[in-house]
Amino acid sequence: MNDNFEIYVKTLGDNSKMEKELASLLRKEPTDARLQFIERLVSSRNPKLFRASFRLAKTCLSDRTSVIAFLLYVLKMSDATTISHWLAIVAPKLGDK
Numbered sequence: 001m002n003d004n005f006e007i008y009v010k011t012l013g014d015n016s017k018m019e020k021e022l023a024s025l026l027r028k029e030p031t032d033a034r035l036q037f038i039e040r041l042v043s044s045r046n047p048k049l050f051r052a053s054f055r056l057a058k059t060c061l062s063d064r065t066s067v068i069a070f071l072l073y074v075l076k077m078s079d080a081t082t083i084s085h086w087l088a089i090v091a092p093k094l095g096d097k
Contacts (some may be wrong), residue, residue, distance in 0.1 A: 019052055026060040035066050039073050050082060 026034045038060065041053035061067045074082075 016082050019055065023059045025058055026056065031061070031063060031066050035069060038070060042074055043077060046081070 026037060029037070037058050038053050041049045041056070044050075057067065057070050061070060
């Protein structure tokens with residue numbers, strides 16, 4: 001999975017079909033491999049990949065431990081440029097009221 005990381009990164013983003021195919025492939029991998037792949041997406045600092053990584057985490061990380069590990073990783077590597085993307089994903093209706 002990680003061998004093809006660059007290929008996925010180039011085709012991911014707004015491509016929901018590719019994202020669904022990638023999610024299907026990720027679910028076949030061990031949890032640690034899924035988490036590592038999704039963390040690599042987040043660390044790319046690309047806003048489209050950042051959002052895609054959260055969607056993949058939601059669909060592919062099934063146990064509480066890996067979800068918490070992902071969120072802690074995101075918080076650790078986040079800075080002012082990613083906080084707005086993070087909030088938009090975690091709390092999408094925050095600005096509606």
